Amino acid sequence: MTTIKERLEEIRRRMDEAAEKAGRDPSSIRLIAVSKTKPVSMIREAVAAGVTDLGENYIQEAREKIPQVSGQVRWHFIGHLQTNKAKYAARLFDWIHTIDRVEIADALNRRAGMENRVLRVLIEVNVGKEETKSGVMEEDLFPLVEHVATLPQLSLKGLMVIPPLTADPEEVRGYFIKTRRLAEQVAARNIPNVSMEELSMGMTSDFEVAIEEGSTMIRVGTAIFGPREMS
Ligand SMILES: *Cc1c(COP(=O)(O)O)cnc(C)c1O
Numbered sequence: 001m002t003t004i005k006e007r008l009e010e011i012r013r014r015m016d017e018a019a020e021k022a023g024r025d026p027s028s029i030r031l032i033a034v035s036k037t038k039p040v041s042m043i044r045e046a047v048a049a050g051v052t053d054l055g056e057n058y059i060q061e062a063r064e065k066i067p068q069v070s071g072q073v074r075w076h077f078i079g080h081l082q083t084n085k086a087k088y089a090a091r092l093f094d095w096i097h098t099i100d101r102v103e104i105a106d107a108l109n110r111r112a113g114m115e116n117r118v119l120r121v122l123i124e125v126n127v128g129k130e131e132t133k134s135g136v137m138e139e140d141l142f143p144l145v146e147h148v149a150t151l152p153q154l155s156l157k158g159l160m161v162i163p164p165l166t167a168d169p170e171e172v173r174g175y176f177i178k179t180r181r182l183a184e185q186v187a188a189r190n191i192p193n194v195s196m197e198e199l200s201m202g203m204t205s206d207f208e209v210a211i212e213e214g215s216t217m218i219r220v221g222t223a224i225f226g227p228r229e230m231s
Contacts (some may be wrong), residue, residue, distance in 0.1 A: 004042060005049040009225050011207075018211040029211055034059065034203075037228045040068045044080050045226060047071050055219050057091075058086040064071070066092050072150075078160075078219055079202075083107040090115050096158040097122045097200050097219075102137045105148050110176050112153035117122030121154045122200050127178045128164035135162070138182065145186055149193045158198030159183045169206040169230070176201050178215035 011031065019026040035043045035053040043054060045067065054069070056062040057079030064195075066075055077093040081104050090111035091095060099105050099121050112119045123144060126135030136144050148156045159182060163175035179201060187196035202210025202218035210218055221228065 003225060004045045008049050008051065011214060011220060011223055014208060015211060018208040022212045024211070028216060030217045032078075032200075032217055032219045033224050034078065034219050035065070035225060036221065037077075038221075038225045040065050043069050043227055047073055053136060053217075053226075055097075055221075056093075059088045060138065062092050076217075076219075081108075081156045086111045087114075090119060093119070095120045095122070095157075095221075097123045097217075098134065099148060099154075100124045100126075100134050101145070102147050103150060105154060106145070106209065109151040109153045118153055118155055120121055120157050121148065122158050122160040122198060123148065123156065124160045124162070125179060125182060127161055127182075130164055133162065133164075141182060142186070145191065145194060149191050149202075156194045158196050158200065160200035160217075161205075163201075165205075169209045172206045173209050176210050176215070181212045 004170055015029055016026045019029060030053055032053045032055045033046050033051045036057040053076060055076040055078045066169045069182050072095040074096040075092060076097060077089050081089055083103055086107035090108055096119055109120060124135040124143060126133050126137055148154055153198055161175060161179040163172045165170060178197060183196040183199055198216045199214050200217040201215040204220050204223040207218040207220060
């Protein structure tokens, strides 16, 4: 049995290797440890091993776990967000990766204002054009960016993508490239309160490809905490 610490060392080694291959500075890539469904004891173990960024998908679960984790960690919300949960998201999380419509942006902005916080947010894009997936369609991206830019409690930092499921990480490369190009197009418009410095792309099965294509935030669960039980 390997420990969480050993798995993290291995992931960091692979991150460095992928960065080097792409001619990138490894320190420009942030590892987000995705702890959904995993107990607080494992999260504490990861934090003790140097993890500084944690990702959760479910508000109810996050409300129970986050207060039990001490230390200097940043929490990233990476799940699908409903407007009736915006209150908790604005209170618990530092980063929200999954803005995909005006209503959720407005709800978060309002709740963040009540909490006196500015949230760093990413817009999730549905580059695979999958009907059943969340994320904004490409053609609706620019209007959404322009709207988020007007919201004082949200600071737009970049884009996030969950590519269609496929067994082949190379097939996924095209979706990462697409996402990076969209971010470049947004950045070129020089909109106030809009930065495209972050690209949240890459999970256990494809984070090296994501790093090669410019990811600044990889979201890794299984490779750190082991497989999740289906729920
Ligand atoms: C669960 C999840 C991850 C982590 O996936 P692994 O394959 O376990 O690394 C990353 N991103 C999102 C949005 C997730 O829901």
